[in-house]
Amino acid sequence: xxxxxxxxxxxxxxxxxxxxxxxxxxxxxxxxxxxxxxxxxxxxxxxxxxxxxxxxxxxxxxxxxxxxxxxxxxxxxxxxxxxxxxxxxxxxxxxxxxxxxxxxxxxxxxxxxxxxxxxxxxxxxxxxxxxxxxxxxxxxxxxxxxxxxxxxxxxxxxxxxxxxxxxxxxxxxxxxxxxxxxxxxxxxxxxxxxxxxxxxxxxxxxxxxxxxxxxxxxxxxxxxxxxxxxxxxxxxxxxxxxxxxxxxxxxxxxxxxxxxxxxxxxxxxxxxxxxxxxxxxxxxxxxxxxxxxxxxxxxxxxxxxxxxxxxxxxxxxxxxxxxxxxxxxxxxxxxxxxxxxxxxxxxxxxxxxxxxxxxxxxxxxxxxxx
Ligand SMILES: *Cc1c(COP(=O)(O)O)cnc(C)c1O
Numbered sequence: 001x002x003x004x005x006x007x008x009x010x011x012x013x014x015x016x017x018x019x020x021x022x023x024x025x026x027x028x029x030x031x032x033x034x035x036x037x038x039x040x041x042x043x044x045x046x047x048x049x050x051x052x053x054x055x056x057x058x059x060x061x062x063x064x065x066x067x068x069x070x071x072x073x074x075x076x077x078x079x080x081x082x083x084x085x086x087x088x089x090x091x092x093x094x095x096x097x098x099x100x101x102x103x104x105x106x107x108x109x110x111x112x113x114x115x116x117x118x119x120x121x122x123x124x125x126x127x128x129x130x131x132x133x134x135x136x137x138x139x140x141x142x143x144x145x146x147x148x149x150x151x152x153x154x155x156x157x158x159x160x161x162x163x164x165x166x167x168x169x170x171x172x173x174x175x176x177x178x179x180x181x182x183x184x185x186x187x188x189x190x191x192x193x194x195x196x197x198x199x200x201x202x203x204x205x206x207x208x209x210x211x212x213x214x215x216x217x218x219x220x221x222x223x224x225x226x227x228x229x230x231x232x233x234x235x236x237x238x239x240x241x242x243x244x245x246x247x248x249x250x251x252x253x254x255x256x257x258x259x260x261x262x263x264x265x266x267x268x269x270x271x272x273x274x275x276x277x278x279x280x281x282x283x284x285x286x287x288x289x290x291x292x293x294x295x296x297x298x299x300x301x302x303x304x305x306x307x308x309x310x311x312x313x314x315x316x317x318x319x320x321x322x323x324x325x326x327x328x329x330x331x332x333x334x335x336x337x338x339x340x341x342x343x344x345x346x347x348x349x350x351x352x353x354x355x356x357x358x359x360x361x362x363x364x365x366x367x368x369x370x
Pocket of ligand 1: 058084087158180190192
């Protein structure tokens with residue numbers, strides 16, 4: 001059977017049916033109904049904050065966070081190109097300019113040491129990504145943001161459940177976006193959330209996801225539609241009951257990969273961070289073609305020949321996308337990210353992945369070693 005990079009976790013069919021049974025009585029299917037309220041409450045409790053707003057997906061949550069800060073048009077936001085398309089597009093769709101900062105070679109997060117030279121009088125915010133669930137250098141980023149009076153907005157799409165010394169990833173910066181897409185560790189099929197420091201943002205975010213309306217008769221700002229439906233919230237309520245167990249099962253797969261691939265020359269893992277509780281969202285490996293004797297694309301193809309589908313995640317960098325052609329020189333401006341994007345391979349990882357499959361995957365990878 002084919003092994004894909006991810007396989008969405010699902011509750012028992014009966015559990016989901018029980019969860020949505022009420023909807024056949026209430027006929028209230030969307031627009032902040034009971035399931036939506038319950039999920040918002042449960043997540044507020046989990047994130048230890050009152051300031052959490054659900055969205056139809058992570059991208060619209062990120063876009064709404066950026067819109068809520070009302071940066072002047074043409075403002076610059078410093079961000080990373082080593083991410084999913086969403087991060088960069090959310091900046092551009094808001095009429096703002098992304099400025100790309102390079103990443104650290106060991107954990108692939110934004111390199112705070114390279115931030116300051118990129119700051120201009122137009123810079124208004126820093127938008128780093130806790131990529132693969134690796135927490136950014138939050139202290140140093142905050143220090144720089146404070147020095148220059150910049151907002152910090154985290155793309156925490158990968159960081160659900162990640163904590164450092166007991167502090168949740170959601171507690172850093174001015175705001176964070178979490179994605180609850182079907183491919184993420186915790187999901188609502190499609191969904192996302194904004195978590196933020198300033199309680200005053202709540203009314204704005206609620207309006208931005210509902211046509212700018214407060215009440216039924218007026219729109220006080222120009223907003224779109226990004227509401228999470230009751231069926232999606234119900235999926236979230238079910239998945240939340242099993243999330244800790246899911247993360248434990250992912251951990252076993254990750255440990256198996258590490259055990260089998262550790263010490264293979266030319267293969268490197270993400271640096272393990274101190275005092276961090278991981279969510280085991282992804283298992284990227286970096287393949288050095290010289291020492292390993294085969295490049296990333298060859299390894300990816302060898303796996304595919306065996307019906308195993310790893311992902312070149314994140315390749316290409318967002319500053320290499322054709323929609324941004326001519327605007328950036330990725331290899332020169334963000335050389336570390338550029339190099340890693342050509343060497344990284346994200347291996348299949350999900351709670352139900354059999355350890356025998358992980359073994360088979362490692363065997364195929366090692367068979368490419370020269
Ligand atoms: C998944 C993802 C998003 C977008 O989230 P959606 O819920 O799919 O809209 C944004 N940033 C990163 C890094 C992601 O992986």
